[in-house]
Amino acid sequence: MSKKIVVQKFGGTSVGSPEKIKAVANRTSQLLENNNKLVIVVSAMGNTTNQLVKLSKEITSNPSPREYDALVSTGENVSASLLAMSFQSLGIDAISLTGAQAGILTQDLHAKAKILTIKTDRIKKELDDNKVVIITGFQGINPNADVTTIGRGGSDTSAVALAAALDCEECEIYTDVDGVYTTDPRKIKDAKKLKEVSYEEMLEMASLGAKVLHPRAVECAKENKIILHVRSSFELTEGTRVKEVNQLEVSKPVTGITINENEAIISMIRVPNSPGIAGDIFKELAENSINVDMIIQNVLEKTDSNNISFSIHEDDLDQTLTITKSIAKKLNCKILSDTSIAKISCVGIGMISKPGTAAKMFTALGRKNINILRITTSEIKISCAIQQKDAQKALEVLHKEFELE
Amino acid sequence: MSKKIVVQKFGGTSVGSPEKIKAVANRTSQLLENNNKLVIVVSAMGNTTNQLVKLSKEITSNPSPREYDALVSTGENVSASLLAMSFQSLGIDAISLTGAQAGILTQDLHAKAKILTIKTDRIKKELDDNKVVIITGFQGINPNADVTTIGRGGSDTSAVALAAALDCEECEIYTDVDGVYTTDPRKIKDAKKLKEVSYEEMLEMASLGAKVLHPRAVECAKENKIILHVRSSFELTEGTRVKEVNQLEVSKPVTGITINENEAIISMIRVPNSPGIAGDIFKELAENSINVDMIIQNVLEKTDSNNISFSIHEDDLDQTLTITKSIAKKLNCKILSDTSIAKISCVGIGMISKPGTAAKMFTALGRKNINILRITTSEIKISCAIQQKDAQKALEVLHKEFELE
Numbered sequence: 001m002s003k004k005i006v007v008q009k010f011g012g013t014s015v016g017s018p019e020k021i022k023a024v025a026n027r028t029s030q031l032l033e034n035n036n037k038l039v040i041v042v043s044a045m046g047n048t049t050n051q052l053v054k055l056s057k058e059i060t061s062n063p064s065p066r067e068y069d070a071l072v073s074t075g076e077n078v079s080a081s082l083l084a085m086s087f088q089s090l091g092i093d094a095i096s097l098t099g100a101q102a103g104i105l106t107q108d109l110h111a112k113a114k115i116l117t118i119k120t121d122r123i124k125k126e127l128d129d130n131k132v133v134i135i136t137g138f139q140g141i142n143p144n145a146d147v148t149t150i151g152r153g154g155s156d157t158s159a160v161a162l163a164a165a166l167d168c169e170e171c172e173i174y175t176d177v178d179g180v181y182t183t184d185p186r187k188i189k190d191a192k193k194l195k196e197v198s199y200e201e202m203l204e205m206a207s208l209g210a211k212v213l214h215p216r217a218v219e220c221a222k223e224n225k226i227i228l229h230v231r232s233s234f235e236l237t238e239g240t241r242v243k244e245v246n247q248l249e250v251s252k253p254v255t256g257i258t259i260n261e262n263e264a265i266i267s268m269i270r271v272p273n274s275p276g277i278a279g280d281i282f283k284e285l286a287e288n289s290i291n292v293d294m295i296i297q298n299v300l301e302k303t304d305s306n307n308i309s310f311s312i313h314e315d316d317l318d319q320t321l322t323i324t325k326s327i328a329k330k331l332n333c334k335i336l337s338d339t340s341i342a343k344i345s346c347v348g349i350g351m352i353s354k355p356g357t358a359a360k361m362f363t364a365l366g367r368k369n370i371n372i373l374r375i376t377t378s379e380i381k382i383s384c385a386i387q388q389k390d391a392q393k394a395l396e397v398l399h400k401e402f403e404l405e
Numbered sequence: 406m407s408k409k410i411v412v413q414k415f416g417g418t419s420v421g422s423p424e425k426i427k428a429v430a431n432r433t434s435q436l437l438e439n440n441n442k443l444v445i446v447v448s449a450m451g452n453t454t455n456q457l458v459k460l461s462k463e464i465t466s467n468p469s470p471r472e473y474d475a476l477v478s479t480g481e482n483v484s485a486s487l488l489a490m491s492f493q494s495l496g497i498d499a500i501s502l503t504g505a506q507a508g509i510l511t512q513d514l515h516a517k518a519k520i521l522t523i524k525t526d527r528i529k530k531e532l533d534d535n536k537v538v539i540i541t542g543f544q545g546i547n548p549n550a551d552v553t554t555i556g557r558g559g560s561d562t563s564a565v566a567l568a569a570a571l572d573c574e575e576c577e578i579y580t581d582v583d584g585v586y587t588t589d590p591r592k593i594k595d596a597k598k599l600k601e602v603s604y605e606e607m608l609e610m611a612s613l614g615a616k617v618l619h620p621r622a623v624e625c626a627k628e629n630k631i632i633l634h635v636r637s638s639f640e641l642t643e644g645t646r647v648k649e650v651n652q653l654e655v656s657k658p659v660t661g662i663t664i665n666e667n668e669a670i671i672s673m674i675r676v677p678n679s680p681g682i683a684g685d686i687f688k689e690l691a692e693n694s695i696n697v698d699m700i701i702q703n704v705l706e707k708t709d710s711n712n713i714s715f716s717i718h719e720d721d722l723d724q725t726l727t728i729t730k731s732i733a734k735k736l737n738c739k740i741l742s743d744t745s746i747a748k749i750s751c752v753g754i755g756m757i758s759k760p761g762t763a764a765k766m767f768t769a770l771g772r773k774n775i776n777i778l779r780i781t782t783s784e785i786k787i788s789c790a791i792q793q794k795d796a797q798k799a800l801e802v803l804h805k806e807f808e809l810e
Contacts, residue, residue, distance in 0.1 A: 018460060056486075058423035059423050059426065059427060062494070063490045063494075067493070074482045074483050078457065078460070080475070081472040081475040082464050082472075084469070084475075085461060088468070089467070095471070095472075098475075100505070101550060101551070146506070
């Protein structure tokens with residue numbers, strides 16, 4: 001019988017110290033007894049990436065993306081080789097491969113490059129030689145053989161892309177929580193672990209601030225029909241499987257509630273009302289890979305101008321301000337920004353077949369005197385921007401309202 | 406006029422912090438005004454390599470050489486990209502290249518690989534694009550594209566090999582001392598900086614413990630007729646040039662005195678006196694890249710056995726004991742080791758044309774009651790093993806005796 005390839009990803013907390021790295025090797029080595037071939041994707045140890053970023057900031061506030069990638073990618077090289085050593089010290093043959101060595105080819109773009117293809121020859125050769133293959137997450141190379149990185153949290157995506165390239169059914173994501181919950185269990189004690197969740201729901205939850213999985217990883221898993229198994233690095237219990245789920249088999253309208261307190265709202269005041277301007281603004285933001293959410297445009301009465309406002313991640317605030325201010329200068333309009341915003345979202349594929357979910361959400365918030373600043377919806381999600389100070393209260397009332405305890 | 410390529414190497418102390426890295430960029434950027442093309446080879450920042458070694462030791466006492474190289478080579482990647490960022494922040498175009506990207510191909514050997522060839526296409530392309538090219542020292546790749554390292558202090562060798570591959574006349578080695586001295590100035594206050602020194606002398610001094618230059622780098626410079634200019638990273642004064650020197654033009658018999666307190670002596674007692682055994686022993690040590698010095702073999706009277714003793718660097722002691730003990734087991738002989746030894750050496754190409762130097766050295770030591778344990782000589786060097794406790798006294802008397810103040 002040919003052996004099955006298992007792809008596992010261990011995040012920064014899971015490989016945060018030499019002891020933890022040894023524990024990973026110990027744990028996963030048991031899997032080899034079941035006649036598996038192991039591919040392990042690792043992030044950088046604990047705080048390493050932040051330390052490297054700090055070093056670069058001491059040199060310049062604006063490093064070139066190429067050098068930035070060359071720098072931050074070294075964190076994964078360290079953890080990968082240390083994990084390979086750990087396996088070897090258990091008497092298990094293992095090898096670490098960098099993104100370049102593993103054949104992970106990306107766009108010619110830095111800091112946020114997409115994986116284009118994976119040339120798996122070297123990986124397969126090493127697996128055929130009965131080695132555990134440990135691959136640096138987060139990085140690849142562009143056509144010039146320069147190191148690229150695929151964005152923060154990108155190791156999840158690396159793992160899924162590898163699982164797809166290696167024809168695996170499932171990809172195991174080991175992390176410091178033991179699964180996906182109805183909401184953040186640090187905020188709501190009664191939060192419940194979900195046994196399974198659909199790609200669409202996970203995607204909404206990942207984009208909205210549930211830090212368990214990177215949204216691009218979920219997208220990539222969905223496209224390639226890879227089941228993601230999110231589970232604890234430290235316990236042996238089953239976690240949450242992210243997979244295809246039939247909406248009609250879901251009994252509750254809402255599966256989970258997420259809160260994102262790192263939102264910022266940008267408002268462009270008195271934008272001239274001529275065709276193509278909004279398009280220009282959002283095109284430029286997109287070209288800089290800034291994710292824009294909750295766009296609202298009001299036509300101002302008796303004028304030829306609009307107010308356009310939209311929300312972004314706080315991390316993108318500086319860059320967004322630079323871009324919008326340069327546009328605003330040309331258009332002679334004004335830019336305001338607000339970072340005291342939180343976004344609370346109810347997510348569930350069940351709401352497709354169960355109308356009235358939005359009304360229920362707004363009523364529950366209103367009952368607690370929580371002001372809704374703006375609303376966006378998708379087929380399986382309703383989001384409200386609220387004041388940050390109301391965030392906890394809103395979470396509590398909605399978690400109860402949709403019977404998620 | 407076509408621009409001249411200048412190769413500079415900065416060691417770990419010179420790039421020990423973000424501030425120091427910025428100082429390097431500042432200093433060397435001035436050179437660009439003189440119509441030069443700059444190639445800079447860097448070591449890892451300060452103590453980084455030791456920290457990486459420490460991490461690996463927390464995993465296993467015996468890491469596989471491949472993973473060890475993959476791990477420790479990351480230190481140079483960090484300093485190279487930080488230095489590139491520093492140039493960029495001064496408005497100077499720069500790019501960091503890893504050993505792989507710079508085309509540095511080595512033997513398929515880890516930890517102590519030799520550079521076989523350098524494919525300079527990428528370097529030349531970047532120089533032609535008017536970029537300062539910063540290259541990670543100490544590392545290359547083997548034919549499998551796996552990272553190899555060329556041994557501690559190997560960044561010097563990287564720099565010289567690059568200077569040779571790029572047809573440079575001179576290679577500048579920036580370090581934390583401002584040149585080569587008649588002896589260690591921390592030990593002898595009157596030590597004098599040498600304006601120039603021959604490859605042969607430098608080679609003896611480098612091998613014998615003067616920490617300024619790695620011996621392989623001197624060897625490589627000699628073979629390729631590259632002038633090495635050893636100078637301070639922190640001051641602008643001229644340093645010491647290591648170059649071809651005619652022995653007849655040298656007035657003093659001794660140019661410098663070195664002391665090495667990291668010697669160990671291994672003695673193999675009662676080795677059977679049959680042909681080929683000594684060869685076997687030293688062949689196995691050589692295959693493990695252990696440098697053996699001062700071999701002494703005594704035939705024991707009225708027996709068929711010898712005592713063989715030799716000195717090695719203390720760092721190689723564990724490995725040497727493992728090898729010799731395994732041989733000793735087969736031969737039924739005994740192994741002793743002694744690490745309380747120092748080796749003091751007088752070096753000078755002048756001694757070729759001036760006889761009596763050895764006698765002068767032994768007499769001076771004898772006058773101070775310093776016991777000479779063993780002696781080795783070459784054309785331009787006389788070395789004596791002495792007790793470590795006599796080291797300082799020996800250095801003082803010989804420095805004076807040969808009028809080096």
